[in-house]
Amino acid sequence: MARRQRKPRRPPKPRFRINNQIRSPKIRLVGDNLADISKAVGREIVSDIYSTREAIKMADAINLDLIEISPKADPPVCRILDYKKFLFDKKKKEKEMKAKTVKTVIKEIRFGPNTDDHDFNFKARHAEKFLKDGAKVKAYVHFRGRTIVFKERGEVLLLRFVKHLEEFGTIESMPRMEGRRMFVLIAPKKSALKASKKPKQDSSKQDKKKEKPQAEAPEETQKEAPVKEVQETPDAEADKS
Numbered sequence: 001m002a003r004r005q006r007k008p009r010r011p012p013k014p015r016f017r018i019n020n021q022i023r024s025p026k027i028r029l030v031g032d033n034l035a036d037i038s039k040a041v042g043r044e045i046v047s048d049i050y051s052t053r054e055a056i057k058m059a060d061a062i063n064l065d066l067i068e069i070s071p072k073a074d075p076p077v078c079r080i081l082d083y084k085k086f087l088f089d090k091k092k093k094e095k096e097m098k099a100k101t102v103k104t105v106i107k108e109i110r111f112g113p114n115t116d117d118h119d120f121n122f123k124a125r126h127a128e129k130f131l132k133d134g135a136k137v138k139a140y141v142h143f144r145g146r147t148i149v150f151k152e153r154g155e156v157l158l159l160r161f162v163k164h165l166e167e168f169g170t171i172e173s174m175p176r177m178e179g180r181r182m183f184v185l186i187a188p189k190k191s192a193l194k195a196s197k198k199p200k201q202d203s204s205k206q207d208k209k210k211e212k213p214q215a216e217a218p219e220e221t222q223k224e225a226p227v228k229e230v231q232e233t234p235d236a237e238a239d240k241s
């Protein structure tokens with residue numbers, strides 16, 4: 001059987017149009033390097049609207065590229081830069097933004113409408129730890145079969161749970177139904193996060209203080225040793241007599 005010929009892959013579309021790829025006959029030129037462009041061109045260039053051909057000539061005069069950074073504007077906004085360096089700086093900023101974004105972790109706590117006090121306190125301790133670690137807590141009551149008639153009991157249980165954790169978290173949404181589940185969402189308090197970090201710092205300081213006297217102990221024993229030897233020598237006792 002004859003093999004099917006694979007279609008050649010289309011090259012990816014450029015993220016930004018540059019130079020002759022720019023379709024608009026006019027562009028708005030902006031940037032903080034307009035003074036350098038003015039020196040290369042021999043006349044003052046300010047942030048204003050120029051014809052695309054004229055802007056490309058300016059870019060050629062300084063061995064850079066005309067880059068369309070806002071194509072949807074009227075007219076499109078462009079800058080004169082080194083295209084490769086522009087892409088590199090763009091990727092670098094995107095990575096920094098991703099690193100700064102905080103990933104929200106949601107931990108789920110499950111109850112039944114007839115949860116006893118022992119189970120309630122056990123799960124509340126787990127939720128307290130999750131909030132101290134910076135995670136959100138989604139507590140829900142699952143109604144099986146005929147227990148769906150105990151919706152009020154489930155709501156009271158969830159509100160009691162929120163009240164129990166008010167020192168560590170704040171409620172984001174009141175109890176509401178989602179299928180056969182009634183749930184509530186609790187977000188961690190900043191004060192609880194700071195309090196959980198402080199003991200670690202204090203313990204490290206105490207460890208450093210404990211290490212100092214241990215390092216000085218050998219020097220004290222060396223100073224006392226010769227004094228004891230002088231007192232125990234028979235020559236010293238003979239002189240006293």
